[in-house]
Amino acid sequence: MSSIPETLPSLPSLPQNLQNGWSANVLLAYQSLERSFNHGHILLNQENGDHVRLTLASESIVNDAVPLLQRLEVGMPQSFTHQCAHTFGPLACELQLTALAAQGIDRANVAFLDPVEEVHTGRRGRPEKRVDEDFLKEAFAPGRNVSKTGLAAALGIHRSVLHKKLKAAGIGNR
Structure with a gap:
């Protein structure tokens, strides 16, 4: 097999x-x-x-x-x-x-996505987490029932970080 x-x-x-x-x-x-x-x-x-x-x-x-x-x-x-x-x-x-x-x-048919990229900016502190904007647009497309809290947990980022990334990508609130 x-x-x-x-x-x-x-x-x-x-x-x-x-x-x-x-x-x-x-x-x-x-x-x-x-x-x-x-x-x-x-x-x-x-x-x-x-x-x-x-x-x-x-x-x-x-x-x-x-x-x-x-x-x-x-x-x-x-x-x-x-x-x-x-x-x-x-x-x-x-x-x-x-x-x-x-x-x-x-x-x-199974594809593994890694939509979050950690970028070391050269400054002190934690690296910046960059989320793929196309992934966010697809996740929050009409007809999808994805909560912000659930998506943030799945991506391994905080809700406020997800909110900032959504705002920067021009994806409105639901």
């Missing part, structure tokens, strides 16, 4: 503990991580994946494997837990994208 699983990183093997070996809890946790990883890969390599199973596998990684990694972080080398995190992140994303594709939602 997807050609991306070949590019996903593989799960790192458990590092050796030269002192006493790993405790049974660490070994069980690693086996659980391995099971989640292998299950996700199996689902991605199926021809006609069921979107429910793909979504459940992705949610299992987020809800089970990630908290398990957070608990393992205490006694494990940091490089190991970071490698595991960088392995499970793309796997969970790919499972979600494949689930969407199985439902008929094409990811090629």
Whole structure:
């Protein structure tokens, strides 16, 4: 179904503990991580994946494997837990994208916009946030039900900054 699983990183093997070996809890946790990883890969390599199973596998990684990694972080080398995190992140994303594709939602139609640009002006203080005027005009076009508060929160700027940008762009109040 997807050609991306070949590019996903593989799960790192458990590092050796030269002192006493790993405790049974660490070994069980690693086996659980391995099971989640292998299950996700199996689902991605199926021809006609069921979107429910793909979504459940992705949610299992987020809800089970990630908290398990957070608990393992205490006694494990940091490089190991970071490698595991960088392995499970793309796997969970790919499972979600494949689930969407199985439902008929094409990811090629999804565009990610970055309408806010931070510009360092050379003066002291925070950088200036410039918002794309075309984006603002489109967001506040007639027929759109977008609140200023909601848009400001989504853009990561304060309401008063959004109000100033709207005024500068000549977009009236509603």
